[in-house]
Amino acid sequence: MDSATSDPGAHTRPPLRATASDGVKIVVVGGFGVGKTTMVRAVSEIRPLSTEEVMTQAGVGVDDTAGARGKTTTTIAFDFGRISLDEELVLYLFGAPGQKRFWFLWDQLFSGTLGVVVLVDAHRIEDSWYAVDRLEHHGIPFIVARNRFEPVAHTLEELREALDLPEEVPVVECDARDRESSKRVLLALVDHLYALSSAPSARETAS
Amino acid sequence: MSPHALDGEDPDRLYTVTGGRSRAEDTGLDLVTLVVSESDAAPGMQSEHARILRLARRPTSVVELSADLALPVSVVKILLADLLDRGMVSARHPSSATAGARLPDPDFLRKVLVGLSNL
Ligand SMILES: Nc1nc2c(ncn2[C@@H]2O[C@H](COP(=O)(O)OP(=O)(O)O)[C@@H](O)[C@H]2O)c(=O)[nH]1
Numbered sequence: 200m201d202s203a204t205s206d207p208g209a210h211t212r213p214p215l216r217a218t219a220s221d222g223v224k225i226v227v228v229g230g231f232g233v234g235k236t237t238m239v240r241a242v243s244e245i246r247p248l249s250t251e252e253v254m255t256q257a258g259v260g261v262d263d264t265a266g267a268r269g270k271t272t273t274t275i276a277f278d279f280g281r282i283s284l285d286e287e288l289v290l291y292l293f294g295a296p297g298q299k300r301f302w303f304l305w306d307q308l309f310s311g312t313l314g315v316v317v318l319v320d321a322h323r324i325e326d327s328w329y330a331v332d333r334l335e336h337h338g339i340p341f342i343v344a345r346n347r348f349e350p351v352a353h354t355l356e357e358l359r360e361a362l363d364l365p366e367e368v369p370v371v372e373c374d375a376r377d378r379e380s381s382k383r384v385l386l387a388l389v390d391h392l393y394a395l396s397s398a399p400s401a402r403e404t405a406s
Numbered sequence: 407m408s409p410h411a412l413d414g415e416d417p418d419r420l421y422t423v424t425g426g427r428s429r430a431e432d433t434g435l436d437l438v439t440l441v442v443s444e445s446d447a448a449p450g451m452q453s454e455h456a457r458i459l460r461l462a463r464r465p466t467s468v469v470e471l472s473a474d475l476a477l478p479v480s481v482v483k484i485l486l487a488d489l490l491d492r493g494m495v496s497a498r499h500p501s502s503a504t505a506g507a508r509l510p511d512p513d514f515l516r517k518v519l520v521g522l523s524n525l
């Protein structure tokens with residue numbers, strides 16, 4: 200559009216509306232290769248972008264390289280897409296790995312997240328155990344979406360049992376490559392949040 | 407006014423910034439805070455500051471700036487804090503990203519639902 204001398208990346212994506220004022224976060228968590236980036240790409244109005252966050256901390260308990268003077272550095276790479284919902288609201292959809300060190304950065308990056316989609320590969324369900332456990336521990340609302348890579352013999356109910364999910368957590372099927380299908384996953388999550396938020400007990404539990 | 411009002415003088419600065427977790431958090435900036443330039447880049451300005459001012463002519467989230475600048479999110483927050491201190495950018499903070507595990511109210515969620523259904 201203008202000079203090619205600076206920031207070519209930014210030129211290739213549409214800018215937000217001038218009235219955009221309120222960013223909203225949803226996070227897709229799952230193991231490597233499960234289809235997170237594919238899902239983000241399917242619904243995003245921009246090509247997925249990627250970046251990282253670094254946390255340097257004195258202390259223990261982080262499963263990453265310990266540097267000099269006992270300092271520990273945790274780096275998390277993640278990608279994201281964007282959906283303008285109306286004149287003001289902009290949804291950012293993040294794809295992030297669910298492994299251990301990711302959770303050290305949860306508060307720094309994803310506090311205030313509306314909710315989480317745990318994306319599951321039916322052949323590697325064990326990849327999702329840790330994420331489900333952390334989400335329940337943090338009290339972060341989530342749904343589970345099984346990415347339909349190939350025909351699966353197991354039912355969604357069997358997946359629910361394998362993940363030991365409470366009855367109220369929705370479990371859905373999707374094809375992460377398909378826009379409508381990925382959109383339905385997001386709608387299922389927000390429907391779930393809406394139900395939680397409208398429930399009489401929502402306010403007490405929250406405070 | 408701010409202790410770091412001079413541009414780019416401290417060679418250790420970006421390094422310090424990377425390690426300064428608490429400082430990045432003190433900025434009150436969220437990943438999805440939308441930043442808007444309030445002035446043009448001035449000659450002699452630190453190059454990252456100048457780039458931010460160019461990138462954020464239209465509202466741009468902190469995380470998009472991080473991707474565009476190829477810098478960790480916490481570094482970008484510190485750079486933005488400098489610009490905010492000097493009134494060179496403004497910030498539109500997310501309404502739902504207040505601390506705590508509180509669910510947004512149903513009216514807010516309904517707006518999200520409507521926006522998604524209209525995709
Ligand atoms: N057949 C099939 N392939 C998929 C599906 N979703 C993702 N893939 C492919 O699986 C690979 C890994 O997906 P990606 O989104 O990069 O995974 P990520 O590591 O979770 O971000 C890519 O080559 C995708 O094209 C799906 O639903 N069906």
Ligand SMILES: [Mg+2]
Nearest residue numbers: 235236278294
């Ligand atoms: Mg990916």
